[in-house]
Amino acid sequence: NAGVTQTPKFRVLKTGQSMTLLCAQDMNHEYMYWYRQDPGMGLRLIHYSVGEGTTAKGEVPDGYNVSRLKKQNFLLGLESAAPSQTSVYFCASKSSVSSTDTQYFGPGTRLTVL
Amino acid sequence: RKEVEQDPGPFNVPEGATVAFNCTYSNSASQSFFWYRQDCRKEPKLLMSVYSSGNEDGRFTAQLNRASQYISLLIRDSKLSDSATYLCVVNQPSGGSYIPTFGRGTSLIVHP
Numbered sequence: 001n002a003g004v005t006q007t008p009k010f011r012v013l014k015t016g017q018s019m020t021l022l023c024a025q026d027m028n029h030e031y032m033y034w035y036r037q038d039p040g041m042g043l044r045l046i047h048y049s050v051g052e053g054t055t056a057k058g059e060v061p062d063g064y065n066v067s068r069l070k071k072q073n074f075l076l077g078l079e080s081a082a083p084s085q086t087s088v089y090f091c092a093s094k095s096s097v098s099s100t101d102t103q104y105f106g107p108g109t110r111l112t113v114l
Numbered sequence: 115r116k117e118v119e120q121d122p123g124p125f126n127v128p129e130g131a132t133v134a135f136n137c138t139y140s141n142s143a144s145q146s147f148f149w150y151r152q153d154c155r156k157e158p159k160l161l162m163s164v165y166s167s168g169n170e171d172g173r174f175t176a177q178l179n180r181a182s183q184y185i186s187l188l189i190r191d192s193k194l195s196d197s198a199t200y201l202c203v204v205n206q207p208s209g210g211s212y213i214p215t216f217g218r219g220t221s222l223i224v225h226p
Contacts, residue, residue, distance in 0.1 A: 042218035050211055105157035
């Protein structure tokens with residue numbers, strides 16, 4: 001049982017390049033989330049998904065797209081990377097809609113955009 | 115104005131000290147509350163949930179005050195290993211579900 005995994009762990013991009021971050025969970029969780037964490041800003045929600053085939057915007061969705069084609073995977077795409085997207089990206093999953101359920105986080109992806 | 119606010123600190127305390135953190139939230143319809151711990155360059159991990167009646171887990175005590183819309187975390191007999199950032203999380207209603215909203219975190223440094 002690996003929990004929540006993220007690929008890749010590190011990446012350096014040039015401005016304008018594209019990439020996809022992969023999040024996978026093996027806990028059969030319904031909810032999945034993508035956050036970014038910048039110094040002094042805490043975790044900010046980019047997009048989230050309440051189930052396979054559904055996605056919704058969070059607090060800072062601009063410049064990102066997501067897809068949830070399979071329940072266990074949640075992909076975060078950057079179509080044209082910008083230096084402002086340099087950040088640490090965390091994926092999380094949660095069992096259900098219940099407000100008392102807790103989130104489980106992946107180890108993070110450290111992205112630098114030059 | 116951020117919906118969940120925390121004092122960023124850092125709180126710099128000696129071993130054995132008692133330290134308390136507060137977190138305020140703006141949405142009175144928020145349903146559930148948590149404290150997470152985050153070590154440097156690591157992912158956040160659940161420290162404890164916060165229940166209406168207050169709850170304790172060893173040296174850690176969490177309390178909720180719905181009337182004043184804040185939660186607190188008390189750490190007694192601080193250890194060096196308690197040094198970390200403590201994140202307040204509030205589940206806020208949005209579009210029929212609850213969205214976890216994070217505070218910016220409070221940094222704790224415990225020194226010998």
